[in-house]
Amino acid sequence: MATIQKVKRRSDFAYRVLIRQAGMKPVTKTFNTKRSAVQFVNSIESDRNKLLAYTQSKSQTVFSIIIDEYLKKEYKGSRLNDERVKLNFWIEALGDKPIIDITSTDINEALSTLPAQFKNATINRYVAAISVVFSYACREYGLHINPVRKIPSLPENN
Helix, strand or coil: CEEEEEEECCCCEEEEEEECCCCCCCEEEEECCHHHHHHHHHHHHHHHHHHHHHHCCCCCCEHHHHHHHHHHHHCCCCCHHHHHHHHHHHHHHHCCCEHHHCCHHHHHHHHCCCCCCCCHHHHHHHHHHHHHHHHHHHHHHCCCCCHHHHCCCCCCCC
16 A cells, blocks of 8 residues: 655655555655656556566465476576585575565575685675576566675685
8 A cells, every 4th residue: 555645845845655565564765746756656556566466376486496496497507416506505594485585684694604614706606506596586486576686796816
């Protein structure tokens, strides 16, 4: 449910959008014009409706199932066992969560559990492995955001 509030500033007015929906964080944003606020509300509401219409059944798919599908259908590399080792780490860390509920924070917490002797390059390979799975989920499951894109790569000494 979206509401647009007219807020008095020192010399003019602003329009604050507040979007609330059960089970999701509220979204707030302030605009200079009411037209911009209405356009924002329409874009968010349409995206949410599209998400519910197209991915409602798929949105609750567990992450481990998506990894298995990715390895069977999509992976084209020559080192399947290496990729499977990296993805098994992610299955242990995040495997029982629905794909839509996994955030950058979850991924960072899982990365912190990797052994301390791992070099930055190895950690970057683990991040790359999960990023490809999320890209696959974006294509096949209608996921809108790849949370791994928000995680910066670590510097490598090559």
